[in-house]
Amino acid sequence: MGAVTTPSIRADVKNLNFFYGPKQVLKNISMPIYENRMTALIGPSGCGKTTLLRCFNRMHDLYATTNYQGQIILHPNMQNILSSEIDPMEVRMRIGMVFQKPNPFPKSIFENVAYGLRVRGVKKKSFIEERVVKSLQQAGLWSEAKDRLHSHATDMSGGQQQRLCIARALATEPEILLLDEPTSALDPISTAHIEELITELKKDITILMVTHNLHQAARTADYTAYMYLGELIEFGLTDKIFTTPSDTRTENYITGRFG
Amino acid sequence: MSNQRDPILKNIRRRKVVDFLFSLAGLLSLLFALVTLLALVVDLAVTGVPRISAEFFMNFPSRFPEKAGILSAWVGSLCVMLTTACCAIPLGVAAGLYLEEYAPKNWITQLIELNIINLAGIPSITFGLMALGIFVYKLELGQSILTAGLTLGLLVLPIIIVTTRESVRAIPNLIREASYAVGASKWQTIRYHILPYSSGGILTGVIISLSRAIGETAPLITIGALTFVAFLPTSPVQSVFPFVSLQWLKDPFTVLPIQMFNWLSRPQAEFHVNAAATGIVLLLMTLVLNGVAIYIRYRFRKKMKW
Ligand SMILES: Nc1ncnc2c1ncn2[C@@H]1O[C@H](COP(=O)(O)OP(=O)(O)OP(=O)(O)O)[C@@H](O)[C@H]1O
Ligand SMILES: [Mg+2]
Numbered sequence: 145m146g147a148v149t150t151p152s153i154r155a156d157v158k159n160l161n162f163f164y165g166p167k168q169v170l171k172n173i174s175m176p177i178y179e180n181r182m183t184a185l186i187g188p189s190g191c192g193k194t195t196l197l198r199c200f201n202r203m204h205d206l207y208a209t210t211n212y213q214g215q216i217i218l219h220p221n222m223q224n225i226l227s228s229e230i231d232p233m234e235v236r237m238r239i240g241m242v243f244q245k246p247n248p249f250p251k252s253i254f255e256n257v258a259y260g261l262r263v264r265g266v267k268k269k270s271f272i273e274e275r276v277v278k279s280l281q282q283a284g285l286w287s288e289a290k291d292r293l294h295s296h297a298t299d300m301s302g303g304q305q306q307r308l309c310i311a312r313a314l315a316t317e318p319e320i321l322l323l324d325e326p327t328s329a330l331d332p333i334s335t336a337h338i339e340e341l342i343t344e345l346k347k348d349i350t351i352l353m354v355t356h357n358l359h360q361a362a363r364t365a366d367y368t369a370y371m372y373l374g375e376l377i378e379f380g381l382t383d384k385i386f387t388t389p390s391d392t393r394t395e396n397y398i399t400g401r402f403g
Numbered sequence: 404m405s406n407q408r409d410p411i412l413k414n415i416r417r418r419k420v421v422d423f424l425f426s427l428a429g430l431l432s433l434l435f436a437l438v439t440l441l442a443l444v445v446d447l448a449v450t451g452v453p454r455i456s457a458e459f460f461m462n463f464p465s466r467f468p469e470k471a472g473i474l475s476a477w478v479g480s481l482c483v484m485l486t487t488a489c490c491a492i493p494l495g496v497a498a499g500l501y502l503e504e505y506a507p508k509n510w511i512t513q514l515i516e517l518n519i520i521n522l523a524g525i526p527s528i529t530f531g532l533m534a535l536g537i538f539v540y541k542l543e544l545g546q547s548i549l550t551a552g553l554t555l556g557l558l559v560l561p562i563i564i565v566t567t568r569e570s571v572r573a574i575p576n577l578i579r580e581a582s583y584a585v586g587a588s589k590w591q592t593i594r595y596h597i598l599p600y601s602s603g604g605i606l607t608g609v610i611i612s613l614s615r616a617i618g619e620t621a622p623l624i625t626i627g628a629l630t631f632v633a634f635l636p637t638s639p640v641q642s643v644f645p646f647v648s649l650q651w652l653k654d655p656f657t658v659l660p661i662q663m664f665n666w667l668s669r670p671q672a673e674f675h676v677n678a679a680a681t682g683i684v685l686l687l688m689t690l691v692l693n694g695v696a697i698y699i700r701y702r703f704r705k706k707m708k709w
Contacts, residue, residue: 203580208508237586247577249596250707259595260585309581316585 153219154179154320154350155200160214160226162195162204169195171374173214177320182342182351184365184382186358188397192374193354194244197322200225200352201239202232237264240318242326244354246305248297248312253280253289256297256308260316275315282345283311284337302329310338314345321345323353327360339364358398362386370394444686451679459680463633464662468673473681475632476662479548480617482636482651483658486552487559487616492609495560499567499605504593516568523561530558531625539626546627548636549652554622559612566611570604571597603703607696614692618685620660630665632657659685 155177162170169192177183185193195204202225204210215224218238225235240260248256257276266272276293280286285307297308306329313321323342327335342351342364355361361368361382368385370378370393378385378394389395462472506512534554544550574597582592636651657665659681666678 201584203584206576206580206583232583233586233588236584241584243577243580243584245577247575247581249578249581250600259582259587262595263582263585263587263591312581312585 151178151181153177155219155225156215156217157196158215158217160196160199160212160216162192162199162213163211164195165209169374170199173371173376175369175376175379177350177352178367179219179350180346180348181366182346182353182364183367183369184361185352185354185369185371186356186361186397187371187377189356191371193371194324196371197241197324197352197354200320200322201236201241202226203241205232237316238318239320239322240313240316241322242306242309242313242324244324244328246302246309246329248300248305248308250296250298252294253297253300253308254293257311257315260312264316276311279311279315280308282314282341283307284334284341285311303331303334306330307334307338310341318349320350320352323351325354325356328356335360358386370397372397447679447682447686450676451681451683454676454680455683459677464631464665465633468671468677471666471674471677473659473662473684475635476657476659476681477684478635479632479656480658482548482656483551483555483623484613484617486548486652487555488609488613490553490556491560491563491612494556495563495608496567496605498560499564500571500593500597502564503568503571504589504597519561519564523565526621527558527619528621528625530554531622533557534622534626545653546629546655547653548656550626551623551628551656551658552652554626555616555619558619558622559616562612562615563605563608566608567601567605570601570608573604574600600707603699603707607700610692610696610699614689614696617658617688617692618660620658620664623658623661624664628661629655629657630661659688 153176157173157175157177160170160173161168173196185196187193198204199212199216204212212226214226216226217223218225223230225239249259251259254276257279258272261272261275277286280289285304288304289308297305300308306326310323310326327338330338339360342353345351346366353365365382367380368382369376370385370389370391372393378389378391380390385394386398389398459472460477461474462470463474464476465471502512502516506515531554534550534557538544538550538553539546544553578596578600579592582596587595632655636654636656637648639648639651640646641648663678663681663685666674666681669675
């Protein structure tokens with residue numbers, strides 16, 4: 145897998161510190177996110193993976209006691225998306241996110257997927273319908289959902305709900321897609337499908353994914369970042385991290401001796 | 404063996420006796436409350452129900468008890484409730500939404516919240532006095548349906564604010580995050596998610612506050628509601644241009660509990676029968692309102708799964 149030549153950078157995390165109130169959860173993280181590649185975030189539970197992911201779409205701004213220091217520079221415009229001068233809404237319109245826990249709206253399947261377009265003011269029915277079908281197909285939910293587009297989304301199974309959330313994020317065609325353990329609630333077949341989807345999507349968009357499944361990271365990620373207690377221990381090509389890690393902590397984690 | 408068991412069994416028996424005594428005390432308290440309530444209602448029904456007839460609803464009050472009816476009272480109650488709802492619902496829901504979704508979570512907000520909860524416990528006659536000073540004398544709205552509606556609106560405003568806040572708070576943050584994550588604005592999130600998902604709870608609060616307002620007497624007497632009204636408010640529909648009229652808002656009025664109070668204060672027993680009948684009507688209205696509130700809450704509970 146892996147790229148032969150280094151691809152261009154899509155986003156650059158620079159000296160990022162993050163605090164929940166007085167508690168520092170991310171410690172001086174710096175790493176590049178490469179364009180049209182998949183970067184996996186791995187590490188033991190509570191090490192700050194979700195927290196880092198949520199910095200990328202300014203989700204933390206919704207809560208008063210959170211605090212960022214440092215930058216995430218979005219290329220090629222070189223905007224710092226953490227800057228208070230940039231509206232979080234703009235960031236969220238360009239960077240999509242799928243959460244760790246499935247969170248469909250208690251509305252119809254169709255309305256769930258169409259929501260991102262509706263808030264952008266898209267009115268054209270045929271366009272919305274087209275996009276909903278395409279996103280459901282991409283997320284591998286179409287065959288199950290096509291006969292019940294107007295039934296309640298919360299009546300679906302957990303795995304179906306998670307794929308619906310993926311479809312909802314895809315409908316607005318984000319530049320960067322953030323995935324927080326998107327396959328943790330899925331069976332092996334749906335998981336394989338999502339992994340295929342990610343490989344397909346990489347042609348057009350940049351993906352940052354948290355996963356606890358090391359095999360999944362090894363299979364699908366071009367780059368892997370290993371985090372531990374809020375620090376970025378090691379970042380590099382997936383092949384290198386999994387075969388010849390340079391830090392013993394990384395080695396211990398991926399060989400299962402720890403965490 | 405039995406030597407070892409005996410103290411344990413004795414201990415258990417002793418604690419079971421306490422259990423039994425407490426449950427007995429609880430049951431007796433419950434029965435006392437229920438029986439008293441039931442006796443009151445049955446007494447009211449036995450006296451009042453035979454008096455209820457179509458004429459009772461269609462007649463104005465009269466000097467002759469058998470001719471007297473509650474037409475002006477129930478029409479007045481209806482008009483006052485309408486005005487109350489129109490003033491309290493938009494204010495209460497907007498204030499509740501602001502406090503929960505927009506206001507920064509600091510001590511000022513907490514202070515406001517605390518005061519609103521306290522406001523809900525203030526004796527209603529205090530609202531009447533305030534309304535007399537502000538609405539009747541300062542703003543010169545008169546002793547009218549509008550004044551009554553505004554007064555009762557203020558009285559139930561805290562209930563609506565608190566229930567709005569509670570039902571908004573019950574919506575998990577995951578849902579808000581899902582909405583913001585696709586790029587929605589605050590208003591869009593409120594408009595498409597927060598309001599629809601909390602409307603069941605809000606509606607329940609509204610109905611409960613109306614069922615409280617419909618029985619209020621003291622503040623309306625304070626602002627000078629009439630006790631003997633032999634006319635109806637101006638009709639909202641007119642035969643001449645512009646065909647609708649808001650004159651009824653400025654008309655004097657009476658309401659069911661005041662009519663009841665008025666009849667009760669007469670010496671003749673026949674009037675007391677009229678009062679009991681009015682009481683039954685008022686009780687039924689409150690029961691129906693509360694029933695509707697329970698039904699709405701049940702329907703929304705079933706629909707909202709997170
Ligand atoms: N809202 C919050 N307030 C305070 N501390 C928090 C909050 N959310 C998370 N934390 C703390 O921040 C740290 C990192 O949490 P985070 O959710 O990023 O971990 P994670 O790596 O995603 O773990 P997992 O693999 O279990 O999902 C944890 O120690 C957690 O307790
Ligand atoms: Mg996590």
